[in-house]
Amino acid sequence: MTINMNDMVIISVDDHITEPPDLFDKHLSPEHLATAPKFCTDENGKNYWTYQGMYMPSVGLNAVVGRPPEEYGMEPSSLEQMRKGVYDVHARIDDMNANGIAASLNFGTVAGFDGGRFHKAENKELALIHLRAYNDWHIDEWCGAYPGRFIPCGILPTWDMDATIAEIKRIAAKGCTAVALNENPTVNGLPSIHDEYWEPMWKAITDYDITMCLHIGGGNPSPHASMETPIEAWITTMPMSVAVGAADWLNLSALQRYPTMKIALSESGIGWIPYFMERADFSHARHKAWTNSAANFQGKKPSDVFRKHFMSCFIDDDFGLKNLSAFDEDMVAYECDYPHSDTLWPEVPEYLHKSVQCLTDEQVAKVTHKNAMRFFNFDPFKHYKREELTVGALRAAAAAANVDTTPKSYGGAKPLADGEEGRRVVSGDLMKMFAHHAEAQTRSAK
Amino acid sequence: MTINMNDMVIISVDDHITEPPDLFDKHLSPEHLATAPKFCTDENGKNYWTYQGMYMPSVGLNAVVGRPPEEYGMEPSSLEQMRKGVYDVHARIDDMNANGIAASLNFGTVAGFDGGRFHKAENKELALIHLRAYNDWHIDEWCGAYPGRFIPCGILPTWDMDATIAEIKRIAAKGCTAVALNENPTVNGLPSIHDEYWEPMWKAITDYDITMCLHIGGGNPSPHASMETPIEAWITTMPMSVAVGAADWLNLSALQRYPTMKIALSESGIGWIPYFMERADFSHARHKAWTNSAANFQGKKPSDVFRKHFMSCFIDDDFGLKNLSAFDEDMVAYECDYPHSDTLWPEVPEYLHKSVQCLTDEQVAKVTHKNAMRFFNFDPFKHYKREELTVGALRAAAAAANVDTTPKSYGGAKPLADGEEGRRVVSGDLMKMFAHHAEAQTRSAK
Numbered sequence: 093m094t095i096n097m098n099d100m101v102i103i104s105v106d107d108h109i110t111e112p113p114d115l116f117d118k119h120l121s122p123e124h125l126a127t128a129p130k131f132c133t134d135e136n137g138k139n140y141w142t143y144q145g146m147y148m149p150s151v152g153l154n155a156v157v158g159r160p161p162e163e164y165g166m167e168p169s170s171l172e173q174m175r176k177g178v179y180d181v182h183a184r185i186d187d188m189n190a191n192g193i194a195a196s197l198n199f200g201t202v203a204g205f206d207g208g209r210f211h212k213a214e215n216k217e218l219a220l221i222h223l224r225a226y227n228d229w230h231i232d233e234w235c236g237a238y239p240g241r242f243i244p245c246g247i248l249p250t251w252d253m254d255a256t257i258a259e260i261k262r263i264a265a266k267g268c269t270a271v272a273l274n275e276n277p278t279v280n281g282l283p284s285i286h287d288e289y290w291e292p293m294w295k296a297i298t299d300y301d302i303t304m305c306l307h308i309g310g311g312n313p314s315p316h317a318s319m320e321t322p323i324e325a326w327i328t329t330m331p332m333s334v335a336v337g338a339a340d341w342l343n344l345s346a347l348q349r350y351p352t353m354k355i356a357l358s359e360s361g362i363g364w365i366p367y368f369m370e371r372a373d374f375s376h377a378r379h380k381a382w383t384n385s386a387a388n389f390q391g392k393k394p395s396d397v398f399r400k401h402f403m404s405c406f407i408d409d410d411f412g413l414k415n416l417s418a419f420d421e422d423m424v425a426y427e428c429d430y431p432h433s434d435t436l437w438p439e440v441p442e443y444l445h446k447s448v449q450c451l452t453d454e455q456v457a458k459v460t461h462k463n464a465m466r467f468f469n470f471d472p473f474k475h476y477k478r479e480e481l482t483v484g485a486l487r488a489a490a491a492a493a494n495v496d497t498t499p500k501s502y503g504g505a506k507p508l509a510d511g512e513e514g515r516r517v518v519s520g521d522l523m524k525m526f527a528h529h530a531e532a533q534t535r536s537a538k
Numbered sequence: 539m540t541i542n543m544n545d546m547v548i549i550s551v552d553d554h555i556t557e558p559p560d561l562f563d564k565h566l567s568p569e570h571l572a573t574a575p576k577f578c579t580d581e582n583g584k585n586y587w588t589y590q591g592m593y594m595p596s597v598g599l600n601a602v603v604g605r606p607p608e609e610y611g612m613e614p615s616s617l618e619q620m621r622k623g624v625y626d627v628h629a630r631i632d633d634m635n636a637n638g639i640a641a642s643l644n645f646g647t648v649a650g651f652d653g654g655r656f657h658k659a660e661n662k663e664l665a666l667i668h669l670r671a672y673n674d675w676h677i678d679e680w681c682g683a684y685p686g687r688f689i690p691c692g693i694l695p696t697w698d699m700d701a702t703i704a705e706i707k708r709i710a711a712k713g714c715t716a717v718a719l720n721e722n723p724t725v726n727g728l729p730s731i732h733d734e735y736w737e738p739m740w741k742a743i744t745d746y747d748i749t750m751c752l753h754i755g756g757g758n759p760s761p762h763a764s765m766e767t768p769i770e771a772w773i774t775t776m777p778m779s780v781a782v783g784a785a786d787w788l789n790l791s792a793l794q795r796y797p798t799m800k801i802a803l804s805e806s807g808i809g810w811i812p813y814f815m816e817r818a819d820f821s822h823a824r825h826k827a828w829t830n831s832a833a834n835f836q837g838k839k840p841s842d843v844f845r846k847h848f849m850s851c852f853i854d855d856d857f858g859l860k861n862l863s864a865f866d867e868d869m870v871a872y873e874c875d876y877p878h879s880d881t882l883w884p885e886v887p888e889y890l891h892k893s894v895q896c897l898t899d900e901q902v903a904k905v906t907h908k909n910a911m912r913f914f915n916f917d918p919f920k921h922y923k924r925e926e927l928t929v930g931a932l933r934a935a936a937a938a939a940n941v942d943t944t945p946k947s948y949g950g951a952k953p954l955a956d957g958e959e960g961r962r963v964v965s966g967d968l969m970k971m972f973a974h975h976a977e978a979q980t981r982s983a984k
Contacts, residue, residue: 160827161824161825161826161827161828162827162828163828164824164825164827164828165825165828165829166828275763276763276764278763278764283766284763284764284765284766284767285764286764286766286767286768286964287766311763312761312763313761315758315759315761315782317721317722317724317730317757317758317782317783317785317786318722318724318730318731318732318786319730320729320730320732320733321730321732321785321786321789322732322789322829322831322834323825323829324785324789324818324821324822324825324826324829324831324840325782325785325786325788325789326785327821327825328781328785328788328814328817328818328821328840329781329782329785329814329817331817332778332781332810332813332814332817335774335775335778336761336763336771336775337763339763339767339770339771339772339774339775340763340764340767340771342771342774343767343768343770343771345962361813361817362813363810363812363813363816363817364778364809364810364813364814366809366857367778367807367808367809367810367813367855367857367858368774368775368778368810370809370855370856370857371774371775371777371778371807371809372770372774374853374854374880375770375773375774376770378607378610378879378880379607379610379611379769379770379773379879380607380770381606381607381608381610382607382608382609382610382611382612382953382963383611383768383769383770383962383963384960384961384962384963385768385770385962385963388768388962394770394774407820408820409813409816410816411812411813411816411861411864412813415857415861418857433824433825434820434824507828514830515830516791516829516830516831516834517828517829517830517831518732
């Protein structure tokens with residue numbers, strides 16, 4: 093490659109929003125606003141949401157960007173314990189500029205990556221109304237504030253297939269080209285993806301050319317070996333836990349009926365995927381005679397089906413990029429994971445430029461932005477000239493706006509009790525921190 | 539590489555035995571034989587074992603070698619439904635010869651890969667006696683029948699640490715250089731590997747230079763996405779499910795105290811491992827400031843710890859072998875997985891010779907046999923000349939003995955009900971087949 097770091101254009105296909113308190117205000121009638129999810133603050137200053145009798149204790153969920161690394165394990169429990177870019181779109185643009193990110197696809201937090209909060213609501217009539225308002229906020233208000241800087245990503249009321257189809261049409265009309273889905277709907281009590289229940293959705297999704305984003309964490313678990321396991325073990329294996337869902341979807345017969353179906357494996361990592369594809373081919377070749385899957389794959393190799401339909405993405409993945417030839421090079425994209433603890437903000441360009449050294453200029457363009465643009469039908473260059481969206485230009489804008497990226501202490505719930513400092517943090521500590529946090533919030537909300 | 543297929547020497551570090559009915563006969567007093575696990579046959583000719591009120595319905599566990607591929611999904615329910623090499627050591631040697639396998643490390647079935655059956659027994663005094671007899675059978679009778687052709691692999695009574703240490707000494711004195719352990723002892727109700735409970739075992743294991751084999755399937759689960767998921771998805775992701783245990787053990791502080799500790803990830807596959815190592819390094823670098831793991835790794839990268847202590851193995855893994863430079867090339871070995879459905883028997887030499895084309899002759903020697911010999915302190919050349927253990931020589935011996943490798947129909951429990959032929963086999967079908975099979979056996983045994 094010959095491209096300079098400052099000339100790169102970077103699109104991230106996986107970032108997160110902690111929803112702001114006024115989320116629903118402009119998108120609901122007073123009557124429906126009264127029953128919408130509500131942002132609250134307890135007597136200790138902790139923020140939480142309530143909805144239909146449910147409590148969503150953590151408003152942060154690992155939103156630790158901008159802290160010193162010593163505080164990455166501390167869980168924000170109020171907006172004040174987070175960088176403003178986590179929940180404020182204007183500050184987000186500043187943070188994207190400082191990080192040289194031209195555009196970004198965002199998942200929600202209180203709603204769940206996949207809109208799961210609305211699935212858990214008992215009154216589904218209200219949930220549908222509020223879910224639509226959520227999409228209006230996300231598409232019109234958040235993404236709409238800076239056209240060309242965000243790839244809108246809706247959520248769907250998949251408990252009701254008619255409403256799902258209607259919502260696909262509605263958000264597509266707004267220019268939304270992606271939806272976030274739970275990769276394993278059985279965890280929400282819905283039929284598996286192999287059930288005919290989903291047929292109308294497959295049709296509508298492909299008719300309206302919408303990409304389905306399957307983000308880790310919503311459906312299939314990322315297992316902890318034991319509660320005494322050092323937490324880095326869990327962090328290490330989390331992206332690879334995508335494999336269970338990826339294999340499930342790879343065997344979806346609808347892929348054969350809808351050849352334009354597009355699936356993004358959000359936060360997947362890429363380095364393990366060539367092995368996964370080869371293993372899928374081996375499994376099919378060795379077992380198809382008794383699994384009766386030959387008719388499904390119609391002589392195609394599972395790896396070819398994967399390459400055609402699935403986009404994977406990487407944060408920092410030298411081994412995967414070195415083996416880009418094992419992929420369809422049009423199907424790999426960058427992800428920043430702002431504001432979660434894996435994010436390399438504000439140094440993404442430095443890390444990324446280094447790890448794409450092994451690629452050609454055209455390959456660099458593809459994995460940094462062109463693939464995301466094509467896969468998500470998203471064209472930032474309709475709104476900006478290329479030279480306005482380069483790392484150099486965006487960072488110059490951030491500098492002009494005095495965006496401060498100095499690490500700051502933000503506090504929050506601690507994984508270790510006082511007096512335990514220095515002990516290795518284990519899976520059980522995180523479980524306890526979340527359970528304690530949830531319990532405290534529930535008590536205070538009553 | 540320049541080596542001919544027929545000149546290769548192949549050692550497999552992962553194969554399986556279905557235990558024969560007379561397993562305990564020569565290794566227990568009449569009194570203890572009376573309470574030992576018992577091989578039974580029901581009125582339909584099905585075989586099962588009983589032990590301390592437990593039933594072990596399937597004597598086969600995917601032991602489908604030698605069948606036509608259409609029958610790979612059918613579960614053998616009697617010894618008659620299996621190739622004789624599965625349970626008879628003389629026939630096993632014939633099958634190894636036909637497949638060009640010089641030597642093999644075998645895991646048990648009724649005992650569990652990890653000896654888990656004895657962990658589940660209520661009377662632990664008897665369990666200890668029977669476990670020792672099991673090791674005597676495995677080491678002296680099975681492996682002892684053909685010195686130089688088997689790498690003995692014991693099991694340990696880890697519910698009792700004193701007995702465990704004693705058993706390590708006892709089997710080491712017999713020349714046993716490997717043990718099979720559950721990679722996640724918490725599933726057997728024991729403390730996690732991070733507990734000081736295990737300290738005496740770490741010491742004895744390294745004092746006696748014994749390799750710990752962690753075989754998939756005993757501890758951490760290999761998840762099914764849903765009961766409607768086509769079964770090939772599960773087959774595809776099974777080896778990668780090793781990652782959860784591998785990350786757990788990679789974070790074991792005992793690795794720092796016992797620099798010669800050796801861990802074999804049995805049935806791991808290899809192609810995903812370079813990504814896994816890079817991801818472990820990333821996780822450590824980004825998170826050590828709050829996880830307090832810096833002191834544990836002492837400035838070393840997790841990938842270096844992995845390369846030093848962990849052997850991984852492959853059945854058929856072009857991508858992994860192509861990227862052998864990402865490993866310590868002394869720490870990758872071949873596995874055959876006879877008699878399970880992934881095995882390439884009797885064509886291992888053909889597949890293997892093709893997939894090692896990208897390696898040097900010395901690398902081929904390492905991954906096919908030298909690494910296994912060093913890691914397991916095993917030297918078949920004490921018993922045979924090299925030229926007696928090549929693929930060509932062994933196959934000539936098999937031909938002289940008229941070993942018949944023609945696929946044969948063996949029957950067994952079917953995954954699909956009559957009338958369902960042609961439908962894709964899904965996870966739920968396998969669950970039902972096993973549950974039905976277990977229930978039938980339990981009824982008949984009462």
